[in-house]
Amino acid sequence: MIDRSIATQIVELIKNEGLEAGAHLPAQMLADRLRVSRSPVNEALALLHEKGVLTREKNRGFFVARPVVEPLSDMVSELGLVETSILTSAYFQIADDRLKGLLPGVVSEQMIRTRYGLTNAQVSAVLNRIAQEGWAERKPGYGWEFSPMLTTPDSLLKSYRLRLALEPAALLEPGYRLERKTLERCREVEKHLLAGGIETDTADQLHERGVRFHESLVEASGNSFFIDAIRRVNRVRRLISYRSMQHRERYVEHAKQHLNVLELLERERNEEASEELRQHLLHTLEALASIREILNSGPDDQRTAQPETTS
Incomplete structure (x- = not known):
């Protein structure tokens, strides 16, 4: 498939x-x-x-x-690529159920097939996607095990502290160089979001655009250790990121902050850009109180909570 x-x-x-x-x-x-x-x-x-x-x-x-x-x-x-398929719906339902604690840590393919009404091929496709994103893996011999990563408040906080330490530092690396083409691409994405994309883009598109912005800034450092670390943490934060996209109000502010960082980098004012990025991430970290409430509450409480982590 x-x-x-x-x-x-x-x-x-x-x-x-x-x-x-x-x-x-x-x-x-x-x-x-x-x-x-x-x-x-x-x-x-x-x-x-x-x-x-x-x-x-x-x-x-x-x-x-x-x-x-x-x-x-x-x-x-x-091109007929619009995907409102059962596969996509099942993927997001599994993510939502996992965050709500409605799925156990270990599941069988039969359980997923029955619970979400999927065929064998669809079960394989959706579980492989989840595995590639790092929040589940196949157990030796039988079943699938979900990773606890980013489904507990402590692990989520630690992931953002890592980003807060890493991303601003990357902008201060010797020889830092953000290619003009990359800078313009990032700028156009933020303008697209402010022009209406925040409301119309899919959760996949919003997540990938945010990830590409932050990874592009780190990649320009040329430091392979920084680059590998940011890619790893972005893979495992996808699960909670989708939850935050139910409430997109803060995307406008985040897009403007991204544009400010790009403008400073364009003017080669990297120290100011680093501080701007630090404040941007710190603001997100401070908003994690609402995420902690979501992760600690039951399904009924979660429907009314409004997470703000979208960076």
Whole structure:
């Protein structure tokens, strides 16, 4: 079963990066960017080839057939990539149930299949996605075990303290250089959000755009240890991030703060940019009291709580 969300993300990457016809799309590069294995990427590339978005050359791989200039939503709809499938619905329901404590720490594929009305192929697809994102893994021999990471208040607080220590420091690394193209791409994303994307983007799109902003800033440090650490913590914070997207009011403020950081970096005022980023993350950390309430409360209480961690 092809995960059409991967194909959608590839189309979005072509648009956001301004890739022209003939640009090469190596499968491993895409797998690294999208934080998935090569198998679903290869399937998505083949699908986009069938739909005329990409060309394929023997022994060379896939290439952009034409630039994506139309609005992403129009392009995705035109290509039939809109994913309101049972697979996506089941994924978010599993995440929600896990956060509410309605799923045990260890589950069987049969339990997931029965509880969410999935086929064998759908169970495999959704559990593999969860495993790739780092919040569950297959047990030796039988069943799946959920990670406690980011489902307890203490682990969540620790993840944000790590980011608070790491991300501002990355901006002060010797030789820090944020490429002009990367800076402009990040800026356009924030402008898109302020122009209405906050209300219309999917949870996947919002999460990935936030992750790409913060990872892009750290990647510009050139410090492989910083880069590896931020990627690891972003993989495991996805679960709680989706919960926060039920309430998007604070995204406007966050987008403006992101733009302020970018403006300071553009002017090579890295110390000020580092402090601005520190304050941005500190504000999020201070908002974790509401997240603690969500994680410590029962399902009825959780429906009324309003988390604010969206950075």
